[in-house]
Amino acid sequence: MPAALQLLAPGGIGEIRPGCDLASEILTACAGDGLVPLAGDILIVAQKIVSKAEGRLVALDEVAPSAEAQALARKAGKDPRIVELILRESSAVLRCVPGVIIVRHRHGTVLANAGIDQSNVLHQDGREYALLWPNDPDAAAAGLRQAMQARLGFDLPVIINDSLGRAWRFGTVGAAIGVSGLAALVDMRGEDDRHGRVLVSTEVGQADEIAAAASLLMGQAAEGRPVVFLRGYAGRRNAGSVADLIRPPAKDLFP
Amino acid sequence: MPAALQLLAPGGIGEIRPGCDLASEILTACAGDGLVPLAGDILIVAQKIVSKAEGRLVALDEVAPSAEAQALARKAGKDPRIVELILRESSAVLRCVPGVIIVRHRHGTVLANAGIDQSNVLHQDGREYALLWPNDPDAAAAGLRQAMQARLGFDLPVIINDSLGRAWRFGTVGAAIGVSGLAALVDMRGEDDRHGRVLVSTEVGQADEIAAAASLLMGQAAEGRPVVFLRGYAGRRNAGSVADLIRPPAKDLFP
Secondary structure, rough: EEEEEEEEEEEOOOOOOOOOHHHHHHHHHHHHHOOOOOOOOEEEEEEHHHHHHHHEEHHHHHHOOOOHHHHHHHHHOOOHHHHHHHHEEEEEEEEEEEEEEEEEOOOOOOEEEHHHHHOOOOOOOOOOOOEEEOOOOHHHHHHHHHHHHHOOOOOOOOEEEEOOOOOOOOOOEEEEEEOOOOOOOOEOOOOOOOOOOOOOOOOOOOHHHHHHHHHHHHHOOOOOOOEEEEEEEOOOEEEEEEEHHHOOOOHHOOO | OOOEEEEOOOOOOOOOOOOOHHHHHHHHHHHHHHHOOOOOEEEEEEEHHHHHOOOOOHHHOOOOOOOHHHHHHHHOOOOOOHHHHHHOEEEEEEEEEEOOOEEEEEOEEEEHHOEEEOOOOOOOOHHEEEEEOOOOOHHHHHHHHHHHHHHOOOOOOEEEEEEOOOOOOOOOEEEEEEEEEOOOEOOOOOOOOOOEEEEOOOOHHHHHHHHHHHHHHHHHOOOOOOOOEEEEEOOOOOOOOOOHHHOOHHHHHOO
């Protein structure tokens, strides 16, 4: 038998409203599609529905841009209210060029526009909204894991993912922004390779690889499959958080 | 029924020798494990076995380091012969600090040590060897695709992957280094999202996401599963190459 992994995504997850019980929504969608979560699965959830459940939708007409936001908005050619939100979500601005602002998010992840997105956000009453990241993505993953465990009776590691741009390469790739119940980073140093030569340094971004795999099935646009189960993966289950993946600026050669 | 993707890896791929017919080795391993490749599958192959089949193993005692390599080796604390090979494989050195040299590979990919690796390489006769990347990874992917098509009678897109480090984040992640028969980069611009708002800019690094997913099953150390089939993926199959993923330095904010 070949080694095998499965990625499974239930359909039927509708629009997520603030305060809604995400664990219930996920399990209802699974039941509707005949998808039975199993012990050993890993649950990957798109940032957008976690943010929506957390009520992180902000009406832009309630945002007053600071002078700093206005100056940056001119440089980037962006809506100053969006830039104000980007600054509030960030600890540092790394780059600002027309069309894009690269920041360090409050929780450490380096990304464009602090992850703030205006796509796939309902625009009610003619008002414009922007969707922020979950307030604390690792905590959000832990909360969802706890809620799933309460319903399922077993532990399901949770990864919250989003599509992030990279230095050096075009295209976004799914990456972990919140993790609970799984080592985000796996240190293989000291393990023997096939010929008994000890691996000198191989730390693997396990949670990012899982997040990228899930993105393949989630799709980016109209597909609407924000929940994925990874089945058959025998990776490390010890405690971890996205913080383990974040290079502090002092250890980053490309700040 | 939930949407589903499968990743399948045959065992039993032995040590790959220079000049060996990789397509035959892969199909023999598949047959031994009851894995039947299907039209619609995507084949992901680890860089190491492609390099070995191509004879990219270099005996270090045959490498004479240049003065530039010796100076860089002192700065990085590395074997000057390895550094000489790194320089030969690179078009530019971006960073050099103790333990790591970040370069732009001749074919554009930015990575540590030009992808040269001394792990999982047989050390015969007491001599030390290093394994270089395939000479032209996109061409190697195209060659393997052609050989598989000749044997299978249908087209199988091919991705060659390796584990690359990233700016800003710890841990390596599987990434595409050679692609044939598949769009490496998918431009979603202009597609409607669920609420009819047109996505402004979403280019997805499809080949990198597939490469990362395959890495989950390949493992890093003793597992020895360098070949993975992705089954059930309905992504874009048009022509593509890794070159599509490479930001030219002028478009890179973190050179």
